[in-house]
Amino acid sequence: QQQVKQSPQSLIVQKGGISIINCAYENTAFDYFPWYQQFPGKGPALLIAIRPDVSEKKEGRFTISFNKSAKQFSLHIMDSQPGDSATYFCAASYGGSQGNLIFGKGTKLSVKP
Amino acid sequence: DAGVIQSPRHEVTEMGQEVTLRCKPISGHNSLFWYRQTMMRGLELLIYFNNNVPIDDSGMPEDRFSAKMPNASFSTLKIQPSEPRDSAVYFCASKLPWQGATDTQYFGPGTRLTVL
Numbered sequence: 001q002q003q004v005k006q007s008p009q010s011l012i013v014q015k016g017g018i019s020i021i022n023c024a025y026e027n028t029a030f031d032y033f034p035w036y037q038q039f040p041g042k043g044p045a046l047l048i049a050i051r052p053d054v055s056e057k058k059e060g061r062f063t064i065s066f067n068k069s070a071k072q073f074s075l076h077i078m079d080s081q082p083g084d085s086a087t088y089f090c091a092a093s094y095g096g097s098q099g100n101l102i103f104g105k106g107t108k109l110s111v112k113p
Numbered sequence: 114d115a116g117v118i119q120s121p122r123h124e125v126t127e128m129g130q131e132v133t134l135r136c137k138p139i140s141g142h143n144s145l146f147w148y149r150q151t152m153m154r155g156l157e158l159l160i161y162f163n164n165n166v167p168i169d170d171s172g173m174p175e176d177r178f179s180a181k182m183p184n185a186s187f188s189t190l191k192i193q194p195s196e197p198r199d200s201a202v203y204f205c206a207s208k209l210p211w212q213g214a215t216d217t218q219y220f221g222p223g224t225r226l227t228v229l
Contacts, residue, residue: 028191032216041222042222043117043206043221043222043225044203044204045158045219045220046217046218049216049217089155093216100158100168100169101158101160101218102158103155103156103158104155106155106156
């Protein structure tokens with residue numbers, strides 16, 4: 001129930017294409033769903049996050065789609081660029097004062113020029 | 114802003130030696146997290162503190178691992194004795210009290226530990 005399952009493990013996309021990464025969770029008590037981006041040799045950094053009271057959140061080329069009934073959420077990267085090449089992690093938490101994140105296993109994205 | 118500071122950035126040691134990793138959270142943050150990252154297991158939460166108090170250490174792999182947070186600006190993760198399977202990148206992260214819409218954890222640059 002604590003797991004967040006992420007797919008695919010790796011993804012290769014051509015420049016200008018759409019990258020889609022999916023995550024699924026079991027615990028309906030989760031109420032905060034962030035995505036983190038990690039470049040080689042760096043720590044993860046928050047990219048975008050969503051609460052379950054909305055079905056979509058967009059920030060620039062990055063969009064989270066959230067399906068509460070299916071317990072799934074996904075990250076869409078529009079017009080993918082080589083600079084987007086990184087590892088992406090979805091996560092979930094209960095929020096509140098606890099705030100510890102349960103991370104997916106990560107997706108390594110490569111955007112080919 | 115300095116961000117989360119971790120030291121050392123790289124550590125190479127021999128099996129059986131004691132290893133101490135250090136973390137300075139962002140000033141004003143009241144939660145601190147220690148993570149371990151490996152190719153096989155991904156990003157695992159080891160332990161986290163709220164207001165310097167350990168809240169959940171269920172991710173600490175075994176008694177060889179211990180963590181302390183003596184004050185709001187410093188934490189250590191100690192491995193004694195170290196084993197080759199402890200080789201990983203260890204991250205420290207910190208965050209502000211829960212703010213509702215966003216709840217960002219800020220990660221440090223990590224310590225790459227190699228145990229020979």
